[in-house]
Amino acid sequence: MSIKQAAAPMCAVTAIIALVVSHGQVRTNTDGLKLIGNAEGCLQEPYRCPAGRLTDGIGNTHGVKPGTHKTDQQIAADWQRNILDAEHCINTYFRGREMSDNTFSAMTSAAFTTGCYGLRTYKGEDGQRHETTLHKLAQQGKWREMCERLPESTTAVSTPD
Numbered sequence: 001m002s003i004k005q006a007a008a009p010m011c012a013v014t015a016i017i018a019l020v021v022s023h024g025q026v027r028t029n030t031d032g033l034k035l036i037g038n039a040e041g042c043l044q045e046p047y048r049c050p051a052g053r054l055t056d057g058i059g060n061t062h063g064v065k066p067g068t069h070k071t072d073q074q075i076a077a078d079w080q081r082n083i084l085d086a087e088h089c090i091n092t093y094f095r096g097r098e099m100s101d102n103t104f105s106a107m108t109s110a111a112f113t114t115g116c117y118g119l120r121t122y123k124g125e126d127g128q129r130h131e132t133t134l135h136k137l138a139q140q141g142k143w144r145e146m147c148e149r150l151p152e153s154t155t156a157v158s159t160p161d
Helices: 003-007 013-023 030-040 072-093 101-114 116-120 133-139 143-153
Strands: 043-048 054-057 121-123 129-131
Touching: 013 030, 013 072, 030 072, 030 101, 054 072, 072 101, 072 116, 101 116, 101 143, 116 121, 116 133, 133 143
Parallel strands: none
Antiparallel strands: 043 054, 121 129
């Protein structure tokens, strides 16, 4: 159990997934939601993530207020909004509408974890932003190659310097 899990009341990722899926708004499949939810964990009270941002629910950083306690319904609403933001990134910048559901869900997980900007570009040794291989492969419709590169692309945290 990580420090953040011991510090705040936990919620069940599976319960939050059920709430989000019941709304019928997200394209990300249940396996994709499990991937994201289990990686993030679910806490009802705010904590500081490794990047130092105030966070609650399942990786939510929007409108988090210290000392608040969120219900499962509030956590599901926040997470759905965040998933929809990640899906928008994949649809807009990675040709997501052309992807299979599993590919789309994996890419949505990567966008949720890394952020849209960090999934599209990285800061090179020259100090300039460069297009990621994932983005290049998506533009070419090379879905299998793109997915094979996901593990290496999501292990480094990118910042929009």
